[in-house]
Amino acid sequence: MPRRSPLALLPEAAPAPDAEVLRLAEALIFAASRPVESAALAARLPAGSDVEAVLAELRRIYLPRGINLVRVAGGYVFRTAPDLAAALRGDAPEPRKLSRAAIETLAIVAYHQPVTRAEIEEIRGVSTSKGSLDLLLETGWVRLRGRRRTPGRPVTYGTTPAFLEHFGLDAVSDLPGLDELKGLGLMDGRLPAGFSIPMPSDATALHLDEEPLAEGPDED
Structure with missing residues (x-):
């Protein structure tokens, strides 16, 4: 009986999210005025979409870029990459100072x-x-x-x-x-x-x- 390759015992990698689903999720998050929760995103994506896989892929894609996908307030939003904050200082409106x-x-x-x-x-x-x-x-x-x-x-x-x-x-x-x-x-x-x-x-x-x-x- 032929021996099976050890690689055959490993679980198959999950398929990458569909490109159009990624584009739609990207647009929904970008256009939202508040962080988008996973459930809200799932309601707008095609039925059967793996929302967590879509978010993980978007985070991976944007990780080396000037903006990153981050989770805040229970949802997801695009934010300026932390290492660029100093270069952009002065472009954002001055926040109201608290006593x-x-x-x-x-x-x-x-x-x-x-x-x-x-x-x-x-x-x-x-x-x-x-x-x-x-x-x-x-x-x-x-x-x-x-x-x-x-x-x-x-x-x-x-x-x-x-x-x-x-x-x-x-x-x-x-x-x-x-x-x-x-x-x-x-x-x-x-x-x-x-x-x-x-x-x-x-x-x-x-x-x-x-x-x-x-x-x-x-x-x-």
Whole structure:
């Protein structure tokens, strides 16, 4: 009985996605104003298309180019290659600068969401001006989530998909943890004993201690 070649035992390579399917997926992602989720892409591609294979092939094709296909905010979008950022600096519109108070507030919302204004002030140790939260709401990086099921029913805050897009995150859980922040030199090495950073979550579903916003979003 003839011996079979070891190569015959290897699984066959998956066929490359059809060129026209690749072109259509490329056009859909390019034309979209927001990151395109896999499910939305599958609904627009021919029936039976392997969406993950299409995305993988597009990532491979664009990897050495001036723009790359990246995953942010749960979807896919074309972005300038990171190594070209310095060469393009000055061409993009200058983003609105945030005050230190607004930056601190944004960080607290990102890591502690859902969080109320009173909780933000407790963490910061100072009063939070209404202007800081208003600015973050205006930029579209922070949203009103719901109301806490506690006396006074204070409004809770959380981040938005626009926040993820701006900072190139697929999910809030991709934010750096304490060890990473220390490694980047962003945290003082002399931290209080027991100091920790919570594991952030951007789950859209309301928590058990929250309820939907019913009427006008009154401040707490």
